[in-house]
Amino acid sequence: MDELQTILTEAFGDSSNSEGEEEEQFLHVHSAENKVNGKALTGSVFGETHNWERISEIDGLWLCKDFLSPDQQSKLLSSIQQEGWFAESSSNQAMRFGDLPGWAVELSRSIHEVILFGSYAAELENCEKGKEACIFPQDLLWREPLFDQLIANMYQPGEGICPHVDLMRFEDGIAIVSLESSCVMHFSRVGNETCSAQDPPHKTPVLLTPGCLILMWGEARYLWKHEINRKPGFQIWEGQEIDQKKRISVTLRKLGRTD
Numbered sequence: 001m002d003e004l005q006t007i008l009t010e011a012f013g014d015s016s017n018s019e020g021e022e023e024e025q026f027l028h029v030h031s032a033e034n035k036v037n038g039k040a041l042t043g044s045v046f047g048e049t050h051n052w053e054r055i056s057e058i059d060g061l062w063l064c065k066d067f068l069s070p071d072q073q074s075k076l077l078s079s080i081q082q083e084g085w086f087a088e089s090s091s092n093q094a095m096r097f098g099d100l101p102g103w104a105v106e107l108s109r110s111i112h113e114v115i116l117f118g119s120y121a122a123e124l125e126n127c128e129k130g131k132e133a134c135i136f137p138q139d140l141l142w143r144e145p146l147f148d149q150l151i152a153n154m155y156q157p158g159e160g161i162c163p164h165v166d167l168m169r170f171e172d173g174i175a176i177v178s179l180e181s182s183c184v185m186h187f188s189r190v191g192n193e194t195c196s197a198q199d200p201p202h203k204t205p206v207l208l209t210p211g212c213l214i215l216m217w218g219e220a221r222y223l224w225k226h227e228i229n230r231k232p233g234f235q236i237w238e239g240q241e242i243d244q245k246k247r248i249s250v251t252l253r254k255l256g257r258t259d
Ligand SMILES: O=C(O)CCC(=O)C(=O)O
Pocket: 151, 153, 161, 166, 176, 226, 249, 251
């Protein structure tokens, strides 16, 4: 068994013997391959390669565009649909605390795995070291549970979310999975607000495509606001206005301790 597989097996157990077998398992570890000698390293989870991108302007902001395959996205969407949260047109948000639904536990586990693979790949490639290269700090990655709160948001075309920093009641280390429509999420530094049209605050755009995962920790979580403005004229990427559809996102966080 190769080294990476050993680490994963130690961390998660044998994936063929996973818990919650009554839940449909929409994510599985199919293969793990690495090439320690060559330059190329393929960290593969669910039989696919995952690429991590660091948003260089913002410390602690990471994007994994290919987190979920189209098939995995459909399965996740149907798990969400089965919850019935968005059955009524008036409802566009659902929150769960504590014990998360089985599919969300599985999603958290997959997030843990892709971070672990990505971190291991970066270490083997021996590229950047230190804080800058860290996809997710170890103390956050290994906390138990990784996440115990979820919000599912559904946005119709034109709907978004105002600039905000997530509440302090949540710990550091937040994950957001995007489904259906692509959108641009903008990040702006806290304290850089200006109302002047001549001097608008600098915003960093990040394209969230269906199936992508973003992680926010440290500065990205505490010192930057994030927003999605889907009003006409704001969803521009590479000079083109994004064709908006309904969008669903799943945000996973960990409640802070109250003691
Ligand atoms: O829908 C999203 O992608 C973002 C959601 C969000 O920022 C939040 O719920 O705090």
